[in-house]
Amino acid sequence: xxxxxxxxxxxxxxxxxxxxxxxxxxxxxxxxxxxxxxxxxxxxxxxxxxxxxxxxxxxxxxxxxxxxxxxxxxxxxxxxxxxxxxxxxxxxxxx
Amino acid sequence: xxxxxxxxxxxxxxxxxxxxxxxxxxxxxxxxxxxxxxxxxxxxxxxxxxxxxxxxxxxxxxxxxxxxxxxxxxxxxxxxxxxxxxxxxxxxxxxxxxxxxxxxxxxxxxxxxxxxxxxxxxxxxxxxxxxxxxxxxxxxxxxxxxxxxxxxxxxxxxxxxxxxxxxxxxxxxxxxxxxxxxxxxxxxxxxxxxxxxxxxxxxxxxxxxxxxxxxxxxxxxxxxxxxxxxxxxxxxxxxxxxxxxxxxxxxxxxxxxxxxxxxxxxxxxxxxxxxxxxxxxxxxxxxxxxxxxxxxxxxxxxxxxxxxxxxxxxxxxxxxxxxxxxxxxxxxxxxxxxxxxxxxxxxxxxxxxxxxxxxxxxxxxxxxxxxxxxxxxxxxxxxxxxxxxxxxxxxxxxxxxxxxxxxxxxxxxxxxxxxxxxxxxxxxxxxxxxxxxxxxxxxxxxxxxxxxxxxxxxxxxxxxxxxxxxxxxxxxxxxxxxxxxxxxxxxxx
Numbered sequence: 054x055x056x057x058x059x060x061x062x063x064x065x066x067x068x069x070x071x072x073x074x075x076x077x078x079x080x081x082x083x084x085x086x087x088x089x090x091x092x093x094x095x096x097x098x099x100x101x102x103x104x105x106x107x108x109x110x111x112x113x114x115x116x117x118x119x120x121x122x123x124x125x126x127x128x129x130x131x132x133x134x135x136x137x138x139x140x141x142x143x144x145x146x147x148x
Numbered sequence: 149x150x151x152x153x154x155x156x157x158x159x160x161x162x163x164x165x166x167x168x169x170x171x172x173x174x175x176x177x178x179x180x181x182x183x184x185x186x187x188x189x190x191x192x193x194x195x196x197x198x199x200x201x202x203x204x205x206x207x208x209x210x211x212x213x214x215x216x217x218x219x220x221x222x223x224x225x226x227x228x229x230x231x232x233x234x235x236x237x238x239x240x241x242x243x244x245x246x247x248x249x250x251x252x253x254x255x256x257x258x259x260x261x262x263x264x265x266x267x268x269x270x271x272x273x274x275x276x277x278x279x280x281x282x283x284x285x286x287x288x289x290x291x292x293x294x295x296x297x298x299x300x301x302x303x304x305x306x307x308x309x310x311x312x313x314x315x316x317x318x319x320x321x322x323x324x325x326x327x328x329x330x331x332x333x334x335x336x337x338x339x340x341x342x343x344x345x346x347x348x349x350x351x352x353x354x355x356x357x358x359x360x361x362x363x364x365x366x367x368x369x370x371x372x373x374x375x376x377x378x379x380x381x382x383x384x385x386x387x388x389x390x391x392x393x394x395x396x397x398x399x400x401x402x403x404x405x406x407x408x409x410x411x412x413x414x415x416x417x418x419x420x421x422x423x424x425x426x427x428x429x430x431x432x433x434x435x436x437x438x439x440x441x442x443x444x445x446x447x448x449x450x451x452x453x454x455x456x457x458x459x460x461x462x463x464x465x466x467x468x469x470x471x472x473x474x475x476x477x478x479x480x481x482x483x484x485x486x487x488x489x490x491x492x493x494x495x496x497x498x499x500x501x502x503x504x505x506x507x508x509x510x511x512x513x514x515x516x517x518x519x520x521x522x523x524x525x526x527x528x529x530x531x532x533x534x535x536x537x538x539x540x541x542x543x544x545x546x547x548x549x550x551x552x553x554x555x556x557x558x559x560x561x562x563x564x565x566x567x568x569x570x571x572x573x574x575x576x577x578x579x580x581x582x583x584x585x586x587x588x589x590x591x592x593x594x595x596x597x598x599x600x601x602x603x604x605x606x607x608x609x610x611x612x613x614x615x616x617x618x619x620x621x622x623x624x625x626x627x628x629x630x631x632x633x634x635x636x637x638x639x640x641x
Binding site: 056060061063064065067068069070071072080083084086087090091093094097099102103104105106113114116125128129131132133134135141143144146 | 245360452458469480493495567
């Protein structure tokens with residue numbers, strides 16, 4: 054299934070990956086060939102088959118709603134590419 | 149030489165005081181530093197901290213209350229967060245990331261006394277089958293075709309771990325397996341690789357790729373070593389919501405368990421066209437070895453096998469696109485400045501991720517996007533149910549499955565196919581077990597005519613790694629695989 058350029062650009066935008074025109078074209082063609090290959094799944098009958106959303110042998114558990122960790126602001130900020138005091142910084146969002 | 153030892157023999161040697169942990173660790177560090185410029189198996193070698201850990205190990209051994217892995221030199225795949233030690237996932241985006249915390253699996257290995265030699269190379273974010281996508285460069289396999297210096301891939305994604313163990317510059321190493329990333333490099337490098345049942349080892353602190361598939365496991369030079377390492381790595385962890393509360397058995401005790409009467413299934417769908425003749429012949433040998441040990445061998449059917457890989461290449465990219473959304477240049481990792489927030493995200497993620505990772509994020513974004521979710525992602529999850537049922541049905545009739553690990557031997561670093569789908573076919577025999585969450589192990593079985601290793605894969609029931617270990621030991625003894633790669637500790641690179 055060929056992917057049209059507009060869809061490819063929309064997907065790149067959704068994924069927040071900046072691509073130049075040439076990179077976008079390469080990935081558009083490659084994704085098309087992967088989608089062609091994935092197309093083989095059309096022949097599988099999945100009528101009345103439930104989706105597997107994890108390994109069925111592990112059921113999600115709940116835990117007590119209590120604080121188990123925290124007070125580690127310095128640890129958390131230690132890898133920040135840019136910070137101001139105890140805050141992460143980002144480019145100006147609101148004019 | 150101390151680098152010749154296995155974990156099993158070194159455990160005994162350390163307790164007999166035949167040598168000290170410091171001697172053992174320094175022999176491995178020396179060999180790693182000598183060979184790594186060529187192999188590139190390690191991204192980071194932690195000589196100083198390894199030396200200090202070895203001295204503590206010697207003190208514990210002198211007191212006589214040392215845990216089992218005390219002083220054992222291990223490589224850690226650079227996907228496990230290690231407190232204070234740079235952890236990169238082989239990506240530019242994490243190339244300066246120093247975790248303030250320790251992953252559960254590595255914490256357990258430290259508790260067991262393990263000494264970390266360093267962080268091993270991998271495909272970027274564990275996405276690849278050849279170790280060709282690392283930001284820190286390709287890993288060269290220590291193996292070469294006889295009389296041919298062409299550099300070969302070690303397999304992937306745990307290729308640095310596999311190369312390090314095969315070259316005797318780590319006694320054992322951790323790997324992670326999402327679609328075959330422990331088993332395929334183990335097969336290519338002639339070592340043992342065990343992917344446990346999903347949920348057996350905690351995922352906490354392991355950098356996520358596809359969270360419903362990712363599972364840590366050991367890579368070693370013997371089945372008994374794998375059993376020992378797995379025993380140290382496994383166990384319930386409340387910090388991983390999918391971690392299993394199943395008790396951890398004594399895996400090592402399964403090494404000498406009889407396999408008489410064990411029912412072995414041969415999945416007929418694995419006799420596919422891509423299988424090389426020599427791999428086919430080794431598979432037949434493996435069947436005979438198990439028969440000779442008293443196993444009952446029969447054909448079984450896993451009818452949805454052919455859909456495994458295509459299903460995987462919907463589910464894994466979908467989960468990867470979600471997991472990797474966190475790399476945005478704000479809280480940690482690379483930031484490439486931009487005039488707006490979106491521009492900063494887009495530049496950061498373009499420059500920070502390599503081509504394969506970007507492609508998978510985009511594929512995953514596409515299959516999860518409005519209008520396509522049902523056609524791709526939901527459909528793939530349903531087919532995953534069918535694949536899982538195939539295994540559950542087969543295990544009504546047999547106790548374990550025997551298959552090849554990979555269709556061929558390792559390929560050349562410069563023989564990489566241009567078509568990503570061709571590359572994905574390396575994982576055709578390993579992906580189905582990952583999809584079902586069942587445990588599987590690769591055991592080295594033979595060398596091919598060119599002198600390269602071929603591996604056989606055993607697949608077991610959920611939480612029955614012990615049968616893999618018992619049957620794996622039989623294959624190991626029968627195969628008598630003692631070959632070593634031409635590059636290993638003690639020879640010049």
